Amino acid sequence: MLSRLRNDRRTTNNPPSVPGPLDHLLTSNNPPSYVEETLARNTIQALRDSLPALQLEIDNHASHPGSLTLEDRKATIIKDIAAHEAIISPWRKLPSDILRAIFQKTITLTPPWALSQVCRPWRTLIHSTPTLWSCITIDFNTKPTRHPSEENRLKQILQRSANKQSANTDLWIRSQEDRLKLVLQRSANADLHISIRGIMNQGDKRLSLLLILVAHSERWRYLHLELTLDTEAVTALQAVKGHLPRLSQLHLKFWKIKEPTIIELFSIAPRLETVIIDNVFRDVRVAIPVHQLSTYTCKSTPYVGSGLNNSLTAFSNLVHFECYWEHSVDPLAPRITFPRLKVLIIVFSFNVINPAGGFFDQLILPSISEIIVWGQADGVALPMLEMISRSQPCNLRTLSITSITLESTGDLASFLRLTPQLKFLRIPLSPNVDLSHLFTASDSPVLLPKLQSLHIVVSDFSLPSFSSLAPFIATHVEMPSSARFRLKTLQLNFLTEFACRTAYSAIQPLPAVGELDSDILALINSWKKRLVEDIPHLSRQLTPQKMFTNLTQHWHRLDQLFKTIEGYNIPTSGYLHVRDLFSIPNLTANLGADFEGLKITFRYALY
Template sequence: MTFVCERCGHRDYRSSFSFSQQGVFTASGGSDSSSPEQLRANLDQVKTTILRQKAYLDELEETRRRLESELAQIVYPALTLPPEIVSRIFVECLPGHGRVRPSPDAPPLSLAQICRHWREIAISSCELWASVDMDGFFSDGTGHEKELLQMWFARAKGRPLSVTIRSPNHGVPPSIMSLVSSVCERLHSLELDLSHEDFLLLEQHSVTFPRLRRLVIFHRHGPSDYDPLHIFQNAPALSELGLEAHSGLISDLYPMLTSIDLGSTTFNTVLDVLHQYPRLLQLTAHITDGLLPRNVAVSTAHHLESLILHNSSLRSFTLPDLCRLELHNDGFLTLLPFLVRSSCTLEHLRLPLYGDETELVDGFQAVPSLKSLSIDVPYGVDLALFVQVLDTDPLLLPQLRTLAIFAPYKQFNYLAFIQLLQAQCDHPGHPARLVSVQLNLYGDDDEGHYKDDWLSSSVIFEFNKLVEQGMTLQATYNDDEEVWPDGSMDPCETFPSSRKLLEIESFDISLFI
């Protein structure tokens, strides 16, 4: 007799017979019988039950084959793409800043965990493994750091490598420094934020860097007379150089140099570098010897396209090809004479909000080609002044698309800021409108500021309304300590990082194999 479950539909072919504890087949509700006739009857019923169970299993097997056949006919579009297209999509998933962190929660390792087909594509896509940022890498504690990096570099095959190393408190393991030295001929970009001891480990290896194009050096807690740049004397193709502080540059050391960040340096050093490197297109410097005397001669750099100056003045420069300018001390009073003297076309500008309404209007009228603008709001200055200037003439900056505001958290005028952004959305006839806005607030929690309330619910409501209208809007507190809207930032986005580096508790080596 067949029983069918009302809930799951399972069919039970078991008869009313069962085995007793002694293993004797008995009829339920009947007495034990050992007569030949009864035994034959029991045996027949057992054979019948076996046949029914076999029929049931055959039916299940047929159902399984049918379901598998139907699943095999389903086409998943993502799995039909050519491997070359999938590989290109994977590469586009890498962070835009170019520093790839070996984490199971981020590409490329996360992509290699989806399915076997995608894993094969990810492992064979050498471009995915050509960059590595060892943020938190040395907190692994499993002892597999060198082995994992060797696999990482091996998957990159012959591609130029981009490597970022940030020294933890206990230093970089010597085996890692040795491994980096072994691939020095493949290095395209190298960022080092190391202790003095780590640089000494790297110095022990006689290395050359024939393909190195970008080098950034931060020397932590070492003697002031030690210059780690001498380790990289054999880097003839170097074109981008970043230093924590000025080192003894040699005029013919890097003939291909086009970009340099001198860090803390003197103004005379800046002038020397402009003369030593005629190919220079980008220059960043933090002047340590104060503002310049008024009788300094004007220096002309015909090819310089980007200039970022801290604690210095534009009075001594003529830069006819300049298109990006960042000033952290001077306002429009020195900008206007510079623009008249240089006749340059600025597209990107950052400067403090100094001056009255007339000076700001005259300054913005002198840069009609501006596409991005960054404003530093000093203590005691209200952002409403900037808003008032733009409200006076909506066509003042016709090409402006990107705006960044840097301001102290305690005195920031949210009302004026929201008014400014709403005005950009409410002028459909404006030749251009803001597309991307970045608000950067900073403060000192010791003064009674608390990051938990840096954005009120009403401000967030207004921000969301602007985002719904198509504006890209992001707000940060103390660099990247707090971020709206997603509340987090990639710890590898900046170098060196001002925040605590992300610690990865453990690596699963199976992700690499």
């Protein structure tokens, strides 16, 4: 026994003994052949089979000084097993084209610097795939930093590289310019996705990075630009005008507008199809080839001056249109037909009385499938009804209107009879409109046979109409399974807490509170108080900076509270008066379980 321990002690520090035929696989990620894989599996099994006897020997000599050597031997065997398991890993046999496809799906925003350092095969694959290097971001808000460990990391990259000349090109960490040039070199002739954002100061040396990118503008396919208009960056970008043959998507956001500005950088872009102008001031006008666009989104900047026809006549090929609108339209102007438009998202200003009616008076949308209307749209019902009527056949699938006034139930019925394909409907509850006929399963034809999701916006002034819905909601569990509609979701969006409380009271009877109910309510209120106290931003007792100081304590108290609530058995009781439970903003309460796919939820509107 002692002689064996001496032998083990002499060989402990030696490298693990591995079969010669597998040496090259233990030092690389190359895939094994069938024979090599079989040998690796047999080796793994043999090593595993040796562990029980070794463990028994360790247990029998636990107090012997040589037991440490046995433990080392066990650790070596376990290490050998792990090394051989790596040989038979499925990753080794994954075809390069599949691995490349995985990388292309997962790498979308930044160059794959880290992945290229995992192993030689991955590095070779990544370096030879230009599309993996096609996403480039320049952020002027982030200053380049230098960490002391970067020099050591650079040396490791050099040591792992088999080609010193190739490794020298990886000195991207020393220079931002060299790094960008290397990315452009590896991207070859691939389309580029460019993101440029931030605030540049006068004389910013990083302007050279932008100049390098501008020289490759012929390869720009997607451009996300967020800049101030009074910087050298905009001047540098002037060089791209007329040199954007591949540009198809454009996302713009500008700040600090001092005077009216016309941006003509993108007026010549033969493949431009999608334009998003986000948070642009009124004094900025972007010249774009509107006649070729399929998607146009203009956020937070209403159209000004020229009216609907002059603004939109040229957008004849639009498929998706989203904008803000606040101006009236000439009633004598000719109507505009958008033959391909499928999605219309329009926001009407609250500062102008009834701009919505004139907007829809001028439109013909034969292909429309989704209409979303936000803002002040009180006069939109009849004009939209007429627009849908003259745009027949109607294939509208989604209709969402957050503010609308309907005079009677007949107005709503007339409106919805023209939209039999609707699957999603979001509509405010009007004081004089009864929506209960949308749910009933009578012998009459169902108004919306394909409707799956209904969202009803309830405000204080529409509460009287809610009484017509309350009986259905209160007894929805008794709905016959033969009901001839496919409604899956009914969501009530309350604009105020008062509306939510009142509606809940209309659904659930509220008898006098008994003694037992009072005790339970007191317990529930104590839970609510503890919740508010342990969630700092609800109690508003702490500033955001101090909010996380005692976060662990808050988590512990909340965990204990939730365990108490989960373990509580509610005793037999009458109805509970629950109106006081609605004092926490944005409370969500589920009423009833799913039934035939129908789910009813109460929540406050988030807009």
